[in-house]
Amino acid sequence: MLKPCLFLLQFLSTVSSSSTTIPLGSTLRASDRNQSWSSPNSTFSLSLLPITPSSFVAAITYIAADVLVWSASNNDTGDALVVDSGGTFSLLPNGALRLINGSGSIVWDSDTANRGVSHASIDDSGNFQLPDNDGFPIWSSFDNPTDTLVPSQNFTVGKILRSGSYSLSLDRSGDLNLKWNDTVEYWSLGFNSSINGNLSSPRFMLRSNGILVGLDPSFSSGMVNMAFSTDYGEGNDVFRFLRMDGDGNLRIYSTSGNSGAGNVTPTWAAVTDQCRVFGFCGDMGICRYKDSNPVCGCPSLNFELVDVNDDRKGCKRKMKIEDCPGDVTMLELEHTEFLTYPPEVSDQLFTLAFVACRLTCLQSGSCIASTLVADGRGFCYMKTPGFVSGYQGEVLPSTSFVKVCGQAVPNPPLYQDTSGKDKDIRLQALVVGGVVLATLLALVAVVISFWWWFYREKSGHTSAKYELVDYASGAPVKFSYKELQQSTKGFSEKLGEGGFGAVYKGTLPNRMVIAVKQLEGIEQGEKQFRMEVATISSTHHLNLVRLVGFCSEGRHRLLVYEFLRNGSLDKFLFTPNESLNWQNRFNIALGTARGITYLHEECRDCIIHCDIKPGNILLDEVHTAKVSDFGLAKLMNPKDQRYLSLASIRGTRGYLAPEWLANLPITSKCDVYSYGMVLLEIVSGRRNFEVSPETDGKKFSLWAYLEFEKGNVEAIVDKRLAEVNSEQVLRAILVSFWCIQEQPSQRPMMGKVVQMLEGIVDIERPPAPKLVAEGSSHGTTMTLNSNVSALSTYATSNAPSSSPSFMNIEVPPPRSSRDMTKESSSLLGLK
The missing domain is CATH 2.90.10.10 (Bulb-type lectin domain)
Known part of the structure; x- marks a missing residue:
């Protein structure tokens, strides 16, 4: 039965049940801007689209967003074919579909003349077809994509x-x-x-x-x-x-x-990695990153751009090798690779040492460049004339060599793009040197003045760098490893430990108290790490912990945060002698949701936390919630890869979304799931994965939903709470059940979560969350098992005959699923 089903699926995707019919002899004219052939619901249209005042292309567009999805194009290059203002796009009586210029010349033809085409049609999926009398498509845009x-x-x-x-x-x-x-x-x-x-x-x-x-x-x-x-x-x-x-x-x-x-x-x-695209910067062009954007330049000042207005067209030698009047030398390019992908038959592969890789190419008449890949194998790739595509980056373990005429003249740092015009390098160096010297002198004067003023005001010798911490929170300070050792007294006062490393308390010379996190498993180079830290430090929100600075020295990678004296939320939720009143708890829940919303929806790039838990929610003096470790997922995955090995996943037992276990992509909805678990713990004061006789041996989160179904809301709430706002409690419980739905599409976005908690939007009754077992491990942080079993679904038919009143809200005993929906909804006026 599988093959017929798939055939039917393919057939249905080709022929829509709803389409607009265009009769033979119909014509679209470039001179009439209002002409088009549209699908029945006006989702797609075919028209002669102006790209300049006098140039037009025959194209199908998605109307709502003006997205071009097909055009009459050159089969060899994919470029859309252009006609002038006198052009037409015609369905001729013989069934041919033609794009014709104003002069009468045929620019494009569907090759369907005299093949039985009865009409044309365009459907709501965007497919334009030329079917015969039986409805079989002779030609279609879906079968001829651009x-x-x-x-x-x-x-x-x-x-x-x-x-x-x-x-x-x-x-x-x-x-x-x-x-x-x-x-x-x-x-x-x-x-x-x-x-x-x-x-x-x-x-x-x-x-x-x-x-x-x-x-x-x-x-x-x-x-x-x-x-x-x-x-x-x-x-x-x-x-x-x-x-x-x-x-x-x-x-x-x-x-x-x-x-x-x-x-x-x-x-x-x-x-x-865009620079891994072969030929992105043209022949002999070098791709590199500037402010996380790929840019193109030439290997050295021995080269110039082929087109000064388009650096992607590659580079050429100022003096050709065959015309070189003097010696030919090899330019050495550190951290540079000339890309080699099969089946480049022009490339030759050898196992050579550093010097041999350079000399072998120099002595070969056919070699113009070579790359030594320093990955332990010693592979040396010889590049022959034809096309050479380069990639330069601080962390690339490769050294490349390029054959040039005369003395090799390296680029200024970071491969500044050449313009192809000769410049007076000596004069440029003098000007730059003068500017740098003047700037240094000015900075020295400012630092001396600042130090003198501070020394006069205070008896300590605090560096200006630390004072800037108090006033320039947008600029992370770079600390040396020795400075942080001294500030933390040799990392002696440990505040805690999580999946990304341990945290220590410290004090800067300006008496600012800090929390220093030693990162584990961070292997980025200096430049990349600093760029990532700069991105994280640009996030500013009341409910995010402030990043003060960082250390990137040798293999040491540390982050320096502001110190919050009340510590983490888990201390107040799960320690018998510590507790928070309900209003503090609700404000913490709301503040945490706002902080995560900022990361997901308000930053330039969506930041997925990947480890939302009470231990990563810190509290200041007035119990304002501040989400911490919000940039560590980005640091751990610098290339933003969406597929992660299960063996390398780091998360916390009880808070991991089912996607981690099902090998599905990790999105912001994973944080929504974790937040839902935290929200349930804020209400209950109990860990959601714990089992006890009170919960009938079930996980608390599963047991809580069963009690909610029975109308026993009081059993879910922390017994230590003397007074609560009943409306807020019920909203929080309903939101938590929505957040922990198994299907990511059923979970709300964090912005919607904030609105539901604030009471701005109504909350529909959530379906039963289908919880998934997360494997077992010792301790808090775990490595997931690939063998996962889903918990069985449950029924609520044996509900008790009565239930106690809860916080001045009467919760009648449920008599049926429909009655329970009405009764729970009536508590808050829910839908």
């Missing part, structure tokens, strides 16, 4: 998405491949390793929920999930599409149906 795929559009063997020199194709083994010039394969994604036997007809499809799936009749499950957009499953009005971009990267984009033109956001990229 650079974009929309949901339900099949991508099969033989089809190509093309953009300039780059293309996406699918081979018989079920692998998606990105290629440069149809030769160099620099990225691949496949599902054939999970399939036994040969694939009969592999294909890919982007689903409307943002998941890229692989399909084949030989699949036992029908489909395999291969890639996820960061917003997968979010919103019913989100339109997503897959595009082969001109920079060589394949991306999934998302746009809200109400967003308007231009508000399109990339939510997944095939190549996470």
Whole structure:
């Protein structure tokens, strides 16, 4: 039954039940801007779209966001074909679909003349077709894609998405491949390793929920999930599409149906490191990062840009090797790699030492550059003329050599881009040196004045650097390891320990008390670590712990935070002699939600915490909640990889979302799940994963929902609380059950959580959360087991005949599921 089902799925994705019919002889004219062929619900339209006042392309667009999803294009380059203002796009009486210039010349043809085309149609999925009298498509835009795929559009063997020199194709083994010039394969994604036997007809499809799936009749499950957009499953009005971009990267984009033109956001990229795209900076160009953005430059001042207005077109030697009147030398480029991907047959691979890798290329007439990969294998790649694509980065373990004429003239630091014009280097050096010297003298004067003023006011000798901590919170201070050793008295006063390292108390020379976290497993280089810390320190919110500074010295990686005297929330929730009143608890719950909302929805880049728990919620003198460790997930995963090995996952028992266990992508909804567990603990004062005779041997979070179903809300609330706000308690309990739903799409966004807690929006009755066992481990932090079993579902038919009143709210005993819904809803006027 599987093959017929898949055939039916493919057929339904090709032929829509609702489409607009365009009769033979119909014509779109560039001179009439109001003409278009639109789908029945006006989601997509085909028109002659102006790209300049006198240039037009025949294109299908997603109307709500003005996204171009297909165009009549050149098959070799993928470039859209252009006509002038007299151009037409016509469906001729013989069935041919043609783009014709004002002069009458044919620019593009569908090659369907006299093949039985009866009409044209465009449906609500964006597919434009030329069917025959039986409805069979002779030609369709879905079968002739350009650079974009929309949901339900099949991508099969033989089809190509093309953009300039780059293309996406699918081979018989079920692998998606990105290629440069149809030769160099620099990225691949496949599902054939999970399939036994040969694939009969592999294909890919982007689903409307943002998941890229692989399909084949030989699949036992029908489909395999291969890639996820960061917003997968979010919103019913989100339109997503897959595009082969001109920079060589394949991306999934998302746009809200109400967003308007231009508000399109990339939510997944095939190549996470853009500089790894072959040919991104052209022949002999070097790709590097500047403020986290890829930029292109030349290997040295011996080169100049081919086009000063477009640095991606590569570089050329100022003096060709064959025209060199003197000696030829080798320019050494540290931390630089000339990319090598199979099947580059022009490359030669040797196992050579550092000096030999340079000399062998120098002495070879066919070699123009070489790369020594310092990964222990000693591989030396010889690059021959044709195309050389470079990548330079502080953490690359490679050294490269380039053949140049005469003396090698290295670039200024960080590969400043050359303009191709000769400059007076000596004069430039004198000017720069003078400016630097004057700046240093001014800084010395400022520091001396500042020190003199501070010494006069106080008896201590506090460095100006520490004083800046009090006034320039936006700029993290770089500390030496020795300074932090002294401030913490040799790391002697330990405040606690978490999944990312231990925390110690310290005092700066200006008497500011700090908390110093020693990070474990952070292997970034100095430049990358500082860039990440700068990103984290730019986050400012009342409910986030302030980052004071950092240390990146040798293998030492430390973060310096403000010290909060009341410590972490878990001390007040789970210590018998410590407690908080209900209003403090509710304010902490609300403040924590606001802090997480800021990380998810208000920062420039969404920061996923990955370890929300009471131990990471700190309290100041007035018990204001401040989320800590909010940047450590970003530091631990510098390339923002969405798929993590289960063996390397760090989390805390009782707070991990089911996605960690099911090998699904980690999104902000994981933090929502963890927050829901914390919220339940704030209400109950008990750890959600604990079992006891009182909970009938069940996890507390599961037991709590059962009690809620019975109407026994009082049993969930911490017995230490003398007075509570009943309305706030019930809101908190309902929100917590929504947050811990198994399906991420059922959990609310954190901004919605804040609104529900504040009572701004009504809260619907949550379904029963299907909790998942998280394996076992000793201690708080754990490494997950891959063997996971789901807890069985439960029934509530044996509810007690009566239940006590709760905080002046009468909760009648439930008589049925429908009655329970009405009664619980009536407590707050819920829907």
